[in-house]
Amino acid sequence: MSKICLTLTENRLEDCYKVINTKNQQVDLFELRVDFLSPIDQLMLGEFKSEYPVILTFRKECDGGLYNGDENYRIQILNMGIKSGNFDYVDLEADLDSPLLDEIAKKNCVKIIRSFHDFNGVPKNLAKKLIDCKRSEDEIPKAAVMINTTEDLLEFYREALTISSENKILLGMGSFGFNTRILAAKIGSMLTFCSKEGISAAPGHVSPDVLNNVYGFKNIDSDTKIMGIIGNPVMHTKSPDIHNRGYITQGINAVYVPFETDNLELFLKIADLLNIVGFSVTVPFKTDIIPLINNVTESVKMIGACNTVTRVGMTWIGENTDYVGFIRPLIKSYGDLKDKKVTIIGAGGSTKAAIYALKKEGANVIVVNRTLTKAADIATLYSVPYGPLSSDSIKLIEENSDIIIQTTNVGMHPLEDIDPLSFYSFSGKEFLYDIIYTPAVTKFLERGKHAGCNILNGMDMLKEQAYRQYKLFTGLDYPVI
Ligand code: ATR
Numbered sequence: 001m002s003k004i005c006l007t008l009t010e011n012r013l014e015d016c017y018k019v020i021n022t023k024n025q026q027v028d029l030f031e032l033r034v035d036f037l038s039p040i041d042q043l044m045l046g047e048f049k050s051e052y053p054v055i056l057t058f059r060k061e062c063d064g065g066l067y068n069g070d071e072n073y074r075i076q077i078l079n080m081g082i083k084s085g086n087f088d089y090v091d092l093e094a095d096l097d098s099p100l101l102d103e104i105a106k107k108n109c110v111k112i113i114r115s116f117h118d119f120n121g122v123p124k125n126l127a128k129k130l131i132d133c134k135r136s137e138d139e140i141p142k143a144a145v146m147i148n149t150t151e152d153l154l155e156f157y158r159e160a161l162t163i164s165s166e167n168k169i170l171l172g173m174g175s176f177g178f179n180t181r182i183l184a185a186k187i188g189s190m191l192t193f194c195s196k197e198g199i200s201a202a203p204g205h206v207s208p209d210v211l212n213n214v215y216g217f218k219n220i221d222s223d224t225k226i227m228g229i230i231g232n233p234v235m236h237t238k239s240p241d242i243h244n245r246g247y248i249t250q251g252i253n254a255v256y257v258p259f260e261t262d263n264l265e266l267f268l269k270i271a272d273l274l275n276i277v278g279f280s281v282t283v284p285f286k287t288d289i290i291p292l293i294n295n296v297t298e299s300v301k302m303i304g305a306c307n308t309v310t311r312v313g314m315t316w317i318g319e320n321t322d323y324v325g326f327i328r329p330l331i332k333s334y335g336d337l338k339d340k341k342v343t344i345i346g347a348g349g350s351t352k353a354a355i356y357a358l359k360k361e362g363a364n365v366i367v368v369n370r371t372l373t374k375a376a377d378i379a380t381l382y383s384v385p386y387g388p389l390s391s392d393s394i395k396l397i398e399e400n401s402d403i404i405i406q407t408t409n410v411g412m413h414p415l416e417d418i419d420p421l422s423f424y425s426f427s428g429k430e431f432l433y434d435i436i437y438t439p440a441v442t443k444f445l446e447r448g449k450h451a452g453c454n455i456l457n458g459m460d461m462l463k464e465q466a467y468r469q470y471k472l473f474t475g476l477d478y479p480v481i
Contacts, residue, residue: 002185004191006196008031009033011037029052033065034056034078035058042077048084056082056091058077059091089111090113094133112140115144118146126159126160130166131168140167145177150266153172156172156180160188179259181204193205194211226255226276227255229257231284246481264292293306303320304381305322306319308321326464330433337362341399342403344367346367347375352381366396368389369386370389372387404430404431404432406433406445407435426448426451426453428452429452432455433457435461
């Protein structure tokens, strides 16, 4: 099991005490960052006191900190802190050449964390470099390296797993490396760092609340099964909240983490390396993943998109839970869909899942899309009428307006101010369904609601498709929470 360390980013020591007092139940130790303190508070470091374990760190700008002053001053302050006897650990960079500090730390029983940072990427022979940076056996080596690509992440895990039993601190920074912070226990990292809510002291820090309550960090050990989600971008996804809440509630030793990805083949190598049990697939990989997996279900073939991949032995099976996730909330809110006339905005992967599901229920569907050729392709595939996403389609939409469904990303950040159907006036009788869930009410839904339409957003769809995935990953029904 790894520990949680909260990095204190306060300007005043008295504010550090306040954070320590409010967060000590959620974390195991704190890191006092002298470079965040005011000059006066830096000079008062000798008086700092805490009944909880604290790491003393004074980080230079080139290592990701704020300090860019005189090196002798930095050494003097570290010296004062170490001698105060109030710190359990001191973080001394591998390039800091001060035998005196090493000696004083040892004399005062302050454990040395010997650290290096690489903001460019994963250095060659990371594992060896990490172990070699120790100056004596009792030091704890630490490396924080930037993960810029899936290739970097693969290299990171390959190296990390060769030294998983060594006492160390090891983490990948940035959104590609975020999963390494959560999976600290799997790579044998003594701790993971976090920041208080609303602050990120380093690229990829989340709050203790997210570590504990979203990821169940304290339950993760070497036996924990790993599930995940691949996408790009992926950090905004709410899927970890849903899946992990299920595992925590049912006491399943598993964790679901985001993997920002730019190379599917290399991600599959990571999945083998970490023995990932199953993963969700989101934009833009739902189609590209299909040729890379061994077997796909009929629905994946029909929709041409796969959002769920599960491991069976050494093979992968691709499924589509989007179409069930899409249709269930609609039936629940609207009722029977047989012979209903439905307009769908969009011609992407989500659109295909929606048409597949609607046709299964006996609805009559038409498609409107910005790029007419894409609407035509989809229309040919499913034998449905189509038109442009413009005022030229007003009549077509009017004739198919029992339900109007929005399946594009228009309405979601950074297009949150756009209503893709702004050229169309609602009568108030249409039922509107937008598969976007953030924001909860898009411009399209807002305008419809104003006109008197009943509306539905994508939150229930997200949940429903996740519940199906949960069953595929764990074999269990999602708990009632
Ligand atoms: P997904 O798999 O999530 O459906 P996709 O396959 O990339 O994603 O499809 C995105 C859909 O959003 C497409 O229908 C796209 O329209 P085009 O076919 O014209 O590209 C639509 N879309 C994206 N940005 C849009 C915009 N600014 N205005 C209108 N439609 C847009």
